[in-house]
Amino acid sequence: MSSTRIAPNPPAQLLDALSLLLGDGQLSMQTLPDTEIKLWLINADNMDRQFSPEETQRILEEPPYWCFCWASGLVLARWLAQNPDWVRNKRVLDFGTGSGVAAIAAAKTGAFEVVACDLDPLALAATRANAELNDVDLSYSADFFVEADRFDLIIVADVLYDRANLPLLDQFLSRGKQALVADSRVRDFQHPLYQRLGIMQACTWPDLAEPAEFRQVSLYPAQRS
Incomplete structure (x- = not known):
């Protein structure tokens, strides 16, 4: 006798948080292009209208990074x-995990342990929900700087949008033997331990129609000297 699996509902905590920013904000389970990863993300329809000044201000004050998968x-x-x-059989920490996409990918690819780290409690809540969608086990941290120097790899995506964050490049290697940084915003940082591996194309999901330059993502690996 066959059984039909009931589709899960979006987590109430995340829906409530999104509705405080956008009164009609909705989440849907979406499979990322060219992956097997599913995430709870904002409905594309929510992006097809003009935001009020009040909504715009709220979004600027508390950006819901966790309900997008950034390029x-x-x-x-x-x-x-x-x-x-x-990542296979390694201890991995995902810094600024956001939706948890990179942490989930590391876990699905065979990492021994994955810690999803983010200052934003909603990002950690979103990552927990997304990890459940993908049937992976993660650990969670709200403070990178209390973590011990025990990781084989620190993975990082979209945290260099502000040049004030560049000193973090050294901090990543204070907790991990290696780091792997993906970024589309800062292209000219000079660091002797980080060398560009390549440039790859992707867009934020749902698509925000960002400029073409933000669809070019550079990967920078580094190893502690």
């Missing part, structure tokens, strides 16, 4: 799936 996170997830030796 760099998508590139990093795809790259890990295609290059499993980077």
